Amino acid sequence: MNIAVLSCIHGNLAALEAVLQEIDQQSVDKIYCLGDLVGYGPYPNEVVARIRERDIPTCQGCWDEDIVDGLNACDCSYPSLLAETRGRLAHEWTNQEVTPETRAYLANLPLTLQQDSLCFVHGSPHSQHEYLLPETSAFIAMERVLATGADTLFCGHTHVPYLRHLEDSHLTLKVVSPSTQSPIPSTTPLPTLKRIINAGSVGEPRHGRPNATYIIYSTDTQQAELREVEYDYAQTCAAILEKGLPAIFAWRLSKGLEYAEKADDPTHVCER
């Protein structure tokens, strides 16, 4: 069975259409979406409608949650004052733009999805807002995968795709005996292979090109293929300007830069 995994569409309808069109040309049996359907981009309602039309199982992203519950960010959401200002502008615009139907759909999205040994989340199983970066410590990464009971964890949120193998891991516990005061280590080998697969971003890539990314994964061979799709990003840039979103969003999209947020501290554990 082949599945396609996409994430972080951010109201970019042209990018979503291009990805869905390409998926339709592959032998894909099922599509999963890791959330962040809205935020920054000009077509939040249309993106949600397209996901619903295609009946794509979707988990809730951080932007989806913020539109439902309001902003309540940890530092990792806004690594600079400028990012915060832009993020708030985008939030206010999106908050006014989304219909009650869109908001209700976003509110009812699950935080995780599971299929056999695969788990799907937006940021991490801990929080939609937590970044699992390629450099996140192996201990934290392993803990997050183990918490799901799955072997392979699909996530997004970083907007940069990656595949990470977690293998040959050991968990060591040190128990201090009251009589000897010396630690007695107890080492437990962990299951041989766990993986984190990050799908990147359909609508707001941060890999230096404006192209959308997604993953095709074979449950038979356990091979993950990162796909990069060119699309008419100028169409989205024009809509950003037309709809009154900040012009800098259009420029950043055209450069393959994330609109405002960027996470680059692998030691940060989200406190939201």
Add this chain to the structure above:
Amino acid sequence: MITVVAGPCGAGKTTWILQELAQMPTLAVYVTPGVDPVPIDATRVAAQFPQVEIFHQQSETELLQRLAAGVPAYFEIGFQLETDMPLLEARPHRRVALAADENRDDDWQLWADKVIRGNQSTLDLQSAQLWRAPLSGQVFDPPSLDTFWQELIQGAYGELHRAKGIFELADGQAIHLNFVDSLPGIVYTELNLPRWVQGRPQRFSGIEVVGQGLDKGAIAATLKDCYLSDSLLAAHQTTLRDSLSLEAS
């Protein structure tokens, strides 16, 4: 000796003068007319060589006294200014042009007694825009400033040829940022100035941008979004003072 230095935008005039001043242990004078209220180069020179006297106006009495006394003087003429200076008509001086191509028959090279190889300049003077803004008293959030500067030099606010500025940072330091489109990378220099740890800095900072099709309003608005508020600045400075007093003890 009086040296008048001219050349295209970003040719390296100030850098060359700094190299000259480094070889000069005695008192010297640096004159940079037409830059008020944004004396970026003068502030850079003063920070690196505190013994150098800085003048922005050609007719200041003290300047005339220094010239009469024979103090070595460097006049830096901005690319947008005329090279003829009435003040120097009756005074012997040498004319130095910074230019990329020593054989080019441009006005600066025709004017100069000596041509020094400088950076390539691709600026079209006819359509060039110059935008300056004083930023004194404003303190920047470093990651915000970094994002803004990257956007600026990559062309988010128009076709950029040259950008330079002095910025106050949250850690109390003042930095000089320098970008020329014909050179790789950004030159980042911490200025040799004391850390400002209490209140808003009472010293000069500012920005100068040269390019074409510049969206000056967007540049100014983005800069404003990078400023620390009074409360954030106070919090940073409290931490900074605690840290510095720990280091001292």
